[in-house]
Amino acid sequence: MSETELGRFDRIKVPSAYEMVADAIEREITSGRLKPGDQIGTEADLVRQFGVNRSTVREGIRVLEQSGFVRRETGRKLFVCVPRYRNLSSRMSRAMIINEVTFRELYETAQVLEGGAVQAAVERATDDDIAALEENQLRAESVVDDPIRLADVDTEFHALVARSTRNRVLELAREPAALLFFPTSEMICRRVPQGGSRMVAAHREIIDAIKARDVERARTWMFRHVRDWKRGFERAGRDIDEPVERIFPKLSPGASFL
Amino acid sequence: MSETELGRFDRIKVPSAYEMVADAIEREITSGRLKPGDQIGTEADLVRQFGVNRSTVREGIRVLEQSGFVRRETGRKLFVCVPRYRNLSSRMSRAMIINEVTFRELYETAQVLEGGAVQAAVERATDDDIAALEENQLRAESVVDDPIRLADVDTEFHALVARSTRNRVLELAREPAALLFFPTSEMICRRVPQGGSRMVAAHREIIDAIKARDVERARTWMFRHVRDWKRGFERAGRDIDEPVERIFPKLSPGASFL
DNA sequence: AAAGTGCCTATTGTCCGACAAAGTGCATTT
DNA sequence: AAATGCACTTTGTCGGACAATAGGCACTTT
Structure with missing residues (x-):
């Protein structure tokens, strides 16, 4: 498990579910299919769509929120927003x-x-x-x-x-x-x-x-x-x-x- | 509930637990009390220290991870890092x-x-x-x-x-x-x-x-x-x-x- | 009718407990 | 000493649960 660079393979990064949730939503936004102002479903909706647990969805949402792609207006609905700088x-x-x-x-x-x-x-x-x-x-x-x-x-x-x-x-x-x-x-x-x-x-x-x-x-x-x-x-x-x-x-x- | 600016009070923002967790850790870092390379405890440690649920801790960690203050090396321990740009x-x-x-x-x-x-x-x-x-x-x-x-x-x-x-x-x-x-x-x-x-x-x-x-x-x-x-x-x-x-x-x- | 009030429901924030998978450290084997 | 195997730790995910709050609707008031 050394950090030496012997070996010909790159480290394998197994994506976790919450990352995939965040990536999936982010892709919809960066590709333009989701436009600023659009609503994203409720957490329950996302749970149904992605087929993962709500905790997982929530972790993914935190990531998006942090990067500014998604916003929650005072505790309520999620909507897409142009990342304010x-x-x-x-x-x-x-x-x-x-x-x-x-x-x-x-x-x-x-x-x-x-x-x-x-x-x-x-x-x-x-x-x-x-x-x-x-x-x-x-x-x-x-x-x-x-x-x-x-x-x-x-x-x-x-x-x-x-x-x-x-x-x-x-x-x-x-x-x-x-x-x-x-x-x-x-x-x-x-x-x-x-x-x-x-x-x-x-x-x-x-x-x-x-x-x-x-x-x-x-x-x-x-x-x-x-x-x-x-x-x-x-x-x-x-x-x-x-x-x-x-x-x-x-x-x-x-x-x-x- | 209008958005008009009548009224003399500012909107009240109730901080949620996961935000407080993230802020608390971030403050330790920006103030220099936690230095890059330092380890942050395990999730269980943080649960004990903050007295909140593990899900809450995890949401806070996602925020910090996203902003680059902490890092998790391939699924393992959390450590502070200089935010790579x-x-x-x-x-x-x-x-x-x-x-x-x-x-x-x-x-x-x-x-x-x-x-x-x-x-x-x-x-x-x-x-x-x-x-x-x-x-x-x-x-x-x-x-x-x-x-x-x-x-x-x-x-x-x-x-x-x-x-x-x-x-x-x-x-x-x-x-x-x-x-x-x-x-x-x-x-x-x-x-x-x-x-x-x-x-x-x-x-x-x-x-x-x-x-x-x-x-x-x-x-x-x-x-x-x-x-x-x-x-x-x-x-x-x-x-x-x-x-x-x-x-x-x-x-x-x-x-x-x- | 417009405005104000109170109740119901949807949704979020938080918690609890649990389990598989993967990493860590240690003892054992060769 | 190096490799192997095993027990323990920690994370990622899950299911279910509950209080608090926002949104919407019906009802009352003027």
Whole structure:
């Protein structure tokens, strides 16, 4: 039973019943035969259809629920749903925390993703997107001296920029990291309160650049804005090579509208 | 029971026992009190500790298993593990498929992420990373006329570049999208076989640029390489605004070493 | 008639007890 | 010492059971 790689055969994985239940339902969904909004039968129905025990069905359902394919509205009926990214993203965030990723990794990724996002936003933001950004800016100006609220508004600002890209893949790619931005921003804002006006000014420039469809200006100011974030981190006396704290990222309020 | 937002109270969510079991164990892990590799007791142990039924414990375990915090080695003991990103990423990929993201979204994101990755790789690739890239290049040259194998090697190439960044956040951010690259690349390679030599040439330039620590050259060639991918897609007669097919991304072979 | 109330039933969350199959560890055999 | 065999542990699955809650329906109230 050694773990050595002698022997020519692969390990045999015997699928268990609950896995087969989950897979069967998942296949119906990913193949499109079950559409978001469709109801899945009751547990009893599934017991009849699959011919397995209810405990087995329930274990399978837990798997699907966890992966977001199926949802139970407050204890009642099961229905198919488009996996909302948030629970997946938040799991990824937690995975990153456990892996003790450093602020440097987070910063570098933020530069790449926020830079790319703002560029795409310049190319495709609609009037509605811009209106939402302006509305966000108003709130930012009104809480410029309240570090915690400002961090929250900033998180929302970046989510709005990402949404303006009309690119769900990009939006999704940044979300796990973005969920870690907030606790960090909040810490920074608490300890370096004088950064507020710089932040609001940067947002202003970015919004104007998006309105003017000026890619270079947008990228430049986003770069500065994110760099300020890193400088705030350093000024707060932290080492950028230290692991991001084990702060459990409670669904950051700024992301609640995603 | 209307869904209107009249009323001043929030919905009450009664936590169920299996959720509390899962949360309790997850908290031990995210807080670091349970470390990767640690064993969690047997189901019977957990039954004793939590004072709930075994079925309940099992449902909780399914949740944790699914989110990757615990693992069961072929039917046997439960142990804590660092969530490997792959199952999370693959769920995200499937979520994207269900959301019918378009090739355009995928392409645009690829430009952002691969461009960012290669830049970071230039800055931080080690000799080992470069050796791995060279080894990959040898294989690429040997299968240049075998479209399917080439697509596989290409997928691995990009994963190796990402790994060279020594940035796990960035590596993670690109993975869900990257899992969708492979089926697409494969389709392209099958239908536009003449692209093989261009691909190998681009890889060569990128590797050389990384070795020479030449950021601009690396970015330029990565940009061209990804653009070629899009052109191949178009030349294969596909519309870049059509949803990525409902191909279930079987764990792409190139990602197996992540 | 529309709205509010109370009851009935379906369904879920949990529990109990049980068993076969497969993994583990130990003693025995060669 | 290595291979074999056996007893014990643990998991996966099963059947049945019950309290609590949600949904639906009939009934009352205004």
